[in-house]
Amino acid sequence: MDKVFDLEIITPLSVLYKAKIQHVRLPGVAGYLGIKAGHEPFVTTLTIGEIKANLENNDVKYFATSGGIVEVLPNITTILVETAEEATEINLERALYAKERAERRLAEKTTKTDINRAKLALAKAENRIKVIKKVKPE
Amino acid sequence: MASLRDIKQRIAGVKKTQQITRALKMVAAVKFRKAQQSILQARPYANRLNEIVGHIAHDLDRNLHPLLAERAPARIGYVIITADQGLCGSFNANIIRRAEAEIRAQEGNDVELILIGKKGVDYFGKRGYKVIGNYLKFFKDLSFKQADEIEDIIRESYLKEQLDRIYLVYNEFKSAMRQDVTIEQILPIIPIIPDESKNLVEFNFEPDAVKILDVLIPRYLNVKIWRVLLESYTSEMGARMTAMENATENSNNIINDLTLEYNKLRQEKITSEILEIVSGSEALKGS
Structure with a gap:
């Protein structure tokens, strides 16, 4: 199992999702990008696309988003999006x-x-x- | 001494006032609940955005972006948020007192004010301050557009160097009983050191920092102003609810006191009437 880190998905209306994860894939403006624990700090903007998170228990969660921004710090990745919905909620x-x-x-x-x-x-x-x-x- | 009728009238008067304060309390309570929900939902996003922009500002050369650039503060702007109405305890008075003290401390610097809410407009408008924006009836139906309006004016004044530093003065919502007067610098943006990793290397940016800031900063200012408007509105409703609750309570006390007085007086009157009758009949017996 990969090392875990914290993921937060926050919209202006709520803290949509918070969990320990192994890996997350995000729709960056310049294409999809993957993040694992200990990633170097960085910031980028997100576009319309899919967020895919591999959880601690190896489950996979999908979210649809309309874009926003992500801040990656070694132990926590924060995604601020205009809107996002978990796949099962769509x-x-x-x-x-x-x-x-x-x-x-x-x-x-x-x-x-x-x-x-x-x-x-x-x-x-x-x-x-x-x-x-x-x-x-x- | 007050007659029975006088007291009766006063009781009726206090009861009417109580009806009004009770109605105001109910209205405020409904609005308060709604507002409280919005502010609690808006805070996480606003706070995280605040942190992210702060981290970037900490990481970057401040001259890279005009809204990060610090200038010698000679002209200071204050955005002062009060309510349109009174009847909310010391809500407005606290803000005004604190803002005035703050302005006085800026001796030698030019101060310009942006006033949101009738109470502030009335107070500062009469006292010879330089006011560059008056906003009334702002909270009637609060929307993102209004945050936009304020954002436009402060961003423009900063970029055109009409103001070198801009503060928000508002009531931060704590609970229905408590609001804290808060002064917060909004421009230039204050850097925040990420506490997670003290030996943090540099941030990487994609595409590049300036492009990201161009997208991020207007959004950041917007969200911040929106949050502050919500904080103030929620505080106002909480303060009004509490103030009207107290007023209703107080009028209850007054009614009780008056009723007691009324009953005493009535008793006395009856007693003296009986005495008169008794003494009258005694006198008749004697003759």
Whole structure:
């Protein structure tokens, strides 16, 4: 077993998750990155994607996030995100609906800001759908 | 001496006041519970963000980012947060007293004020201070937008070097009975030494520190101001709840005292009436 360290996932609304883990994989702006205990201190921004945590008891937890920031210190990794949901908590129907709506908006000809917003919404919805499939394979 | 009718009227008056204080207490209690929940949820995120930005500020050359750069403080800004209403004990008075003492200590430096809440606006507006922003009815429905508004004005004044140092003065929420007047420097950002590893090497940044700070600092300021607004609002509701609770209690005491007085007076009156009748009939018997 790998050495364990603390992981905290905090959103503006709550401390979403707190645990001892062996490894975490994060959606960094420049691609996915993995963190183990004793990692050198560093800070980076996160983008839309999946957080995968390998727990002390070898369980694996998945979270969908819309991006934020992470601070890595040797014994504690703190993830501050705008939003995050554990895979088992995601409402698949809602994600599918959001995806459909975003696609419809993109198909219509609208202003540039609307398109950007729709694209972002689409990316978030697709991410949720992807993450939920990790725990509920069809 | 007060007549029976006078006392009766006073009792009715106090009862009416009590109805009002009781209603205010109930309203404050409902708002307080909601506010307390929001502040308790907002704190972990705000505190951790505070730490992270502090760690980065500690790690970096302060001249790398304009909002970290320290200048000789000649012009000081205070963001003073009071309430729009009174009837909340010493909530407003404490803030105003502390802020004034603080301003007086800045002798020789220019002081400019940003005032949130009617009580502060009224007080400082009349006393010849230089006020660069007045915000009323801020707490009616508090949202992130309002934090944005304040953030804009302080960030601009700092970057344009109209202010060299900016403090927040607010009531920090402890419990319904207790709020602490707090003065906190918001700009330039104060570095925090990570306590976890004293022999900490440098942070690595991806992509690079300045880019991260560009994203992080506006967010950090926003969240901080948002938290402080919530702290103040929760404190205000707690203070009002407690003050109105005490007022209701006090009016109960007054009503009890008055009722006692009323009954005594009534008793005396009856006694003297009986005496009169008895002495009257005695006199008749004698004749």
